[in-house]
Amino acid sequence: xxxxxxxxxxxxxxxxxxxxxxxxxxxxxxxxxxxxxxxxxxxxxxxxxxxxxxxxxxxxxxxxxxxxxxxxxxxxxxxxxxxxxxxxxxxxxxxxxxxxxxxxxxxxxxxxxxxxxxxxxxxxxxxxxxxxxxxxxxxxxxxxxxxxxxxxxxxxxxxxxxxxxxxxxxxxxxxxxxxxxxxxxxxxxxxxxxxxxxxxxxxxxxxxxxxxxxxxxxxxxxxxxxxxxxxxxxxxxxxxxxxxxxxxxxxxxxxxxxxxxxxxxxxxxxxxxxxxxxxxxxxxxxxxxxxxxxxxxxxxxxxxxxxxxxxxxxxxxxxxxxxxxxxxxxxxxxxxxxxxxxxxxxxxxxxxxxxxxxxxxxxxxxxxxxxxxxxxxxxxxxxxxxxxxxxxxxxxxxxxxxxxxxxxxxxxxxxxxxxxxxxxxxxxxxxxxxxxxxxxxxxxxxxxxxxxxxxxxxxxxxxxxxxxxxxxxxxxxxx
Ligand code: ZN
Numbered sequence: 001x002x003x004x005x006x007x008x009x010x011x012x013x014x015x016x017x018x019x020x021x022x023x024x025x026x027x028x029x030x031x032x033x034x035x036x037x038x039x040x041x042x043x044x045x046x047x048x049x050x051x052x053x054x055x056x057x058x059x060x061x062x063x064x065x066x067x068x069x070x071x072x073x074x075x076x077x078x079x080x081x082x083x084x085x086x087x088x089x090x091x092x093x094x095x096x097x098x099x100x101x102x103x104x105x106x107x108x109x110x111x112x113x114x115x116x117x118x119x120x121x122x123x124x125x126x127x128x129x130x131x132x133x134x135x136x137x138x139x140x141x142x143x144x145x146x147x148x149x150x151x152x153x154x155x156x157x158x159x160x161x162x163x164x165x166x167x168x169x170x171x172x173x174x175x176x177x178x179x180x181x182x183x184x185x186x187x188x189x190x191x192x193x194x195x196x197x198x199x200x201x202x203x204x205x206x207x208x209x210x211x212x213x214x215x216x217x218x219x220x221x222x223x224x225x226x227x228x229x230x231x232x233x234x235x236x237x238x239x240x241x242x243x244x245x246x247x248x249x250x251x252x253x254x255x256x257x258x259x260x261x262x263x264x265x266x267x268x269x270x271x272x273x274x275x276x277x278x279x280x281x282x283x284x285x286x287x288x289x290x291x292x293x294x295x296x297x298x299x300x301x302x303x304x305x306x307x308x309x310x311x312x313x314x315x316x317x318x319x320x321x322x323x324x325x326x327x328x329x330x331x332x333x334x335x336x337x338x339x340x341x342x343x344x345x346x347x348x349x350x351x352x353x354x355x356x357x358x359x360x361x362x363x364x365x366x367x368x369x370x371x372x373x374x375x376x377x378x379x380x381x382x383x384x385x386x387x388x389x390x391x392x393x394x395x396x397x398x399x400x401x402x403x404x405x406x407x408x409x410x411x412x413x414x415x416x417x418x419x420x421x422x423x424x425x426x427x428x429x430x431x432x433x434x435x436x437x438x439x440x441x442x443x444x445x446x447x448x449x450x451x452x453x454x455x456x457x458x459x460x461x462x463x464x465x466x467x468x469x470x471x472x473x474x475x476x477x478x479x
Pocket of ligand 1: 253256
């Protein structure tokens with residue numbers, strides 16, 4: 001809309017006191033226009049002085065920080081404490097507009113900024129950039145419901161401090177490096193008396209008709225597998241979160257291991273963490289079966305339902321939420337997750353947002369898609385080192401003979417999905433001989449031109465996740 005002579009984003013127009021701030025389109029660029037009367041005070045935007053107390057400011061990190069200070073709805077908040085929260089890793093920094101429209105409608109709180117250090121490295125991004133992108137989008141669209149920012153799968157104190165110092169509202173502590181995978185009953189040390197006294201010959205009634213008890217062997221191996229991870233989490237908590245100087249919630253992640261977390265092990269880890277004084281809001285066990293990237297659940301559904309029930313009872317007993325990682329496209333288990341957790345959960349997705357972006361490429365530029373796909377096939381053996389997937393490349397149709405209109409349907413096939421899913425970093429970083437990006441710039445240009453289609457695709461696809469989890473739509477739009 002035309003506003004004071006600018007091509008303004010209508011929902012971005014904000015007035016507080018003597019301040020007027022909004023976003024406008026200038027050619028290919030989006031800028032902040034800010035005006036104030038009276039005595040200048042801090043903070044204020046850095047940009048070109050347009051006279052009349054008016055400034056045109058670019059979307060820089062400094063200006064994002066100013067925006068967060070002036071308009072708190074553009075800063076992350078602790079959404080993990082709500083019954084339903086949902087993480088949407090937007091690796092590309094372009095999915096957030098679709099996500100905003102989706103979470104305006106659903107009765108769940110979004111974590112729009114969610115990246116791991118690995119994802120930062122593969123996308124050449126920083127936590128600053130990930131958060132600033134969301135701040136600007138939320139301001140542009142007038143999304144005032146509140147969103148979270150997740151320093152996802154952090155493994156070192158340095159990374160935890162980095163995310164916290166920027167105002168991230170949750171830390172997902174990845175304990176996997178401290179979980180032992182090679183434990184057998186034979187190679188475990190004798191059980192310390194303290195643990196024997198605490199756990200053996202006891203029945204732990206966790207409510208809802210379920211009680212748990214440990215055999216000596218089970219207790220010994222559980223302690224050997226998780227003991228160090230519990231210490232690691234307790235140390236991190238004491239160092240950064242205990243005194244409350246950072247306003248952030250803690251998620252404990254023990255999901256990145258080879259063996260599933262049994263309900264008994266889950267109970268032990270939670271109990272030990274709580275007894276060590278660690279306050280956490282969510283815990284992510286590794287569930288039975290396989291949660292492979294970007295495709296539906298693989299495994300025994302009946303067994304999953306049985307175990308998720310006990311995991312959920314344990315979480316209720318200790319008063320935290322279950323967190324479900326690698327939640328992209330796990331459609332066959334969403335109904336039981338929603339039901340057994342009684343609608344109290346955190347679910348994380350990431351890769352599926354990237355796959356929807358690539359589906360848009362297949363729909364709108366078949367030649368570019370074929371180029372990327374062909375490169376992905378050549379890069380697969382490199383990428384697969386970092387993932388556990390069961391992709392069968394021989395089952396993917398040959399894109400050189402596939403008709404243009406059949407390309408988007410590749411994204412309905414598991415093998416093609418995983419091919420494109422796990423090669424995202426290599427695709428984005430692939431360079432030509434002259435040092436320019438082989439695909440990245442062309443892809444971003446395409447996505448910019450198809451922002452509305454991408455948003456619509458995400459609303460449909462992530463919306464399907466929320467529907468199956470049993471998340472209801474709110475009455476009208478929540479702003
Ligand atoms: Zn995880």
